[in-house]
Amino acid sequence: MSLAEYGERIRENDRVILYISFRQIYPLFVTPEKCTKSGQKVEHVFQTTYGALRVSDLIGQRFGTKVKLTRGYAYVLHPTPELWSKALPHRTQILYATDIATILLQLEIRPGSVVIESGTGSGSLSHSFIRSLWPSGHLHTFDYHESRVKAAQQEFQEHQVGPAVSVRHRDVCAEGFDLVDVADAVFLDLPHPWEAVPHAVQALKPTGGRLCSFSPCMEQVQKTCQVLRKCGFQEVTTLECLLREFQVRKISMLEFDPTRVSKTEADSSANTKATTEGTTEVTTEVTTGVKRPLESDSEDLESKPVTTTNGSAKATIPERSFVTGVPLLNMPGHTGYLTFATWPAQIKLEDGPFVTDNDAV
Numbered sequence: 001m002s003l004a005e006y007g008e009r010i011r012e013n014d015r016v017i018l019y020i021s022f023r024q025i026y027p028l029f030v031t032p033e034k035c036t037k038s039g040q041k042v043e044h045v046f047q048t049t050y051g052a053l054r055v056s057d058l059i060g061q062r063f064g065t066k067v068k069l070t071r072g073y074a075y076v077l078h079p080t081p082e083l084w085s086k087a088l089p090h091r092t093q094i095l096y097a098t099d100i101a102t103i104l105l106q107l108e109i110r111p112g113s114v115v116i117e118s119g120t121g122s123g124s125l126s127h128s129f130i131r132s133l134w135p136s137g138h139l140h141t142f143d144y145h146e147s148r149v150k151a152a153q154q155e156f157q158e159h160q161v162g163p164a165v166s167v168r169h170r171d172v173c174a175e176g177f178d179l180v181d182v183a184d185a186v187f188l189d190l191p192h193p194w195e196a197v198p199h200a201v202q203a204l205k206p207t208g209g210r211l212c213s214f215s216p217c218m219e220q221v222q223k224t225c226q227v228l229r230k231c232g233f234q235e236v237t238t239l240e241c242l243l244r245e246f247q248v249r250k251i252s253m254l255e256f257d258p259t260r261v262s263k264t265e266a267d268s269s270a271n272t273k274a275t276t277e278g279t280t281e282v283t284t285e286v287t288t289g290v291k292r293p294l295e296s297d298s299e300d301l302e303s304k305p306v307t308t309t310n311g312s313a314k315a316t317i318p319e320r321s322f323v324t325g326v327p328l329l330n331m332p333g334h335t336g337y338l339t340f341a342t343w344p345a346q347i348k349l350e351d352g353p354f355v356t357d358n359d360a361v
């Protein structure tokens with residue numbers, strides 16, 4: 001099992017995702033025994049709100065199997081970066097699939113890419129980077145919080161992606177990345193990303209690359225954009241990814257049926273009269289009880305009619321119910337702004353300094 005590849009059956013020491021419901025997703029390490037706080041080894045039994053699971057029973061099962069708990073059941077899934085983001089132990093705020101998908105696309109991450117990331121945080125984005133650049137690329141990820149560095153290192157080993165990632169303990173704003181001309185892409189999730197931008201210039205390949213900075217506040221975005229332009233980045237663009245949730249609802253609406261309008265068309269000239277303001281006013285009279293043959297048996301046609309009065313017009317209009325998606329009026333969704341920029345290819349003139357493509361033309 002590796003988070004970057006797919007395995008068929010569960011083996012000892014694999015990471016699996018126990019899926020009970022959309023909101024109950026647990027990461028589980030498949031070890032037959034576990035240590036208690038006092039250091040004693042006991043059988044590994046995982047407790048859920050639907051009862052217990054003996055973890056050793058998972059060994060040999062196919063990923064995706066429905067497994068019995070003592071008071072219910074769960075699915076044991078192969079870990080993916082998306083599931084890991086939903087289940088991981090939070091050490092910091094993290095990025096989720098919507099932003100991550102945009103980041104991977106815009107940074108053009110592909111097998112073989114070399115990526116620099118700071119900070120590592122809880123490693124949510126790191127796992128997606130690793131899967132995209134796997135197997136020949138490399139992720140250099142930095143955090144100035146030592147225990148987060150150690151926790152991330154351990155998780156990468158447990159998830160068998162260790163060779164594709166280096167985790168370093170470093171303040172990247174003060175000390176830079178200690179990498180020169182190696183990166184295809186740089187990603188910043190820092191409180192002061194503009195301080196790391198000049199270091200990103202050093203680290204990006206002279207053949208060009210992409211940078212992304214994630215910031216919750218517009219003031220951070222503005223400062224970062226100013227520094228990006230000053231340092232020579234091009235195509236500076238800021239995006240916000242918002243999830244738009246629709247709830248499935250049965251709603252009723254008055255049915256519009258032109259066959260119910262009897263006199264309107266036939267007597268339109270008779271019903272049109274000049275008003276005192278010189279404009280024309282149309283009165284309509286609507287007959288009731290006319291059903292189109294195809295609709296007469298429809299279950300959705302509500303029997304209770306609505307009677308409306310509009311000037312001289314009177315109508316009895318049935319209501320029609322149908323299932324549709326209704327957007328929520330208030331939707332929480334802001335995570336942050338994603339600022340992307342392109343580091344243009346630098347051309348080395350003979351014995352001269354690097355200049356950009358544009359300068360050379």
Ligand SMILES: C[S@@+](CC[C@H](N)C(=O)[O-])C[C@H]1O[C@@H](n2cnc3c(N)ncnc32)[C@H](O)[C@@H]1O
Binds near residue numbers: 093094120122173
């Ligand atoms: C919000 S978290 C990153 C979360 C990460 N993107 C994820 O999806 O799990 C920000 C991290 O940046 C680290 N950090 C802040 N300033 C830093 C700096 N100057 N150098 C290195 N790391 C820094 C913090 O310790 C923190 O762990």
